[in-house]
Amino acid sequence: EIVLTQSPATLSLSPGERATLSCRASQSVSSYLAWYQQKPGQAPRLLIYDASNRATGIPARFSGSGSGTDFTLTISSLEPEDFAVYYCQQRNNWPPITFGQGTRLEIK
Amino acid sequence: QVQLQESGPGLVKPSGTLSLTCAVSGGSISSDNWWSWVRQSPGKGLEWIGEIYHSGNTHYNPSLKSRVTISVDKSKNQFSLKLSSVTAADTAMYYCARLTLMEIVLYFDYWGQGTLVTVSS
Numbered sequence: 001e002i003v004l005t006q007s008p009a010t011l012s013l014s015p016g017e018r019a020t021l022s023c024r025a026s027q028s029v030s031s032y033l034a035w036y037q038q039k040p041g042q043a044p045r046l047l048i049y050d051a052s053n054r055a056t057g058i059p060a061r062f063s064g065s066g067s068g069t070d071f072t073l074t075i076s077s078l079e080p081e082d083f084a085v086y087y088c089q090q091r092n093n094w095p096p097i098t099f100g101q102g103t104r105l106e107i108k
Numbered sequence: 109q110v111q112l113q114e115s116g117p118g119l120v121k122p123s124g125t126l127s128l129t130c131a132v133s134g135g136s137i138s139s140d141n142w143w144s145w146v147r148q149s150p151g152k153g154l155e156w157i158g159e160i161y162h163s164g165n166t167h168y169n170p171s172l173k174s175r176v177t178i179s180v181d182k183s184k185n186q187f188s189l190k191l192s193s194v195t196a197a198d199t200a201m202y203y204c205a206r207l208t209l210m211e212i213v214l215y216f217d218y219w220g221q222g223t224l225v226t227v228s229s
Binding site: 001050 | 169219
């Protein structure tokens, strides 16, 4: 089973700042990695797929990069609605599909 | 706009069977998508349970495979989850979700709002 490790666990930033979230895989997942955003009381929402492709309707301030075992989600300039929990997920080596444990992005 | 809605008992007794249904609206369950169950608990984060295609083909998480059955009812445009021999560790928010092929790989693009299931006597 591929383990995805996200860091940091919590990131405290202010609106307008740049956020950089990391996801590291225990073995290569090629580029088959997604990022999801989850707000309290809501289901996850797909942001990025195949490591760097924005999903439909996702603002350009969200970008993803990486391949193999190291991936990054970047939010170029934080908006108030961006403060949430972010998860990475892989489907390269499955079953099972696996998720990271999440990074909580909170307002500083 | 595709919508998914979970339903089922919110309380299940230990050693019993958890049964949930996901109703799909705004689209056909016979479309070229896979349909999945994912759960979320504070201790384990997001955990993929399994998935089904409208043909009935399934894939399950090996850690749950011995206890899980996912089925599809095309006439009702819905799919279901059964998890047997439940314990307190199965207490979680259960989501149904759609998987869509994005170039090469399937990803979750639509989710239900989730339903909380508590295992307790």
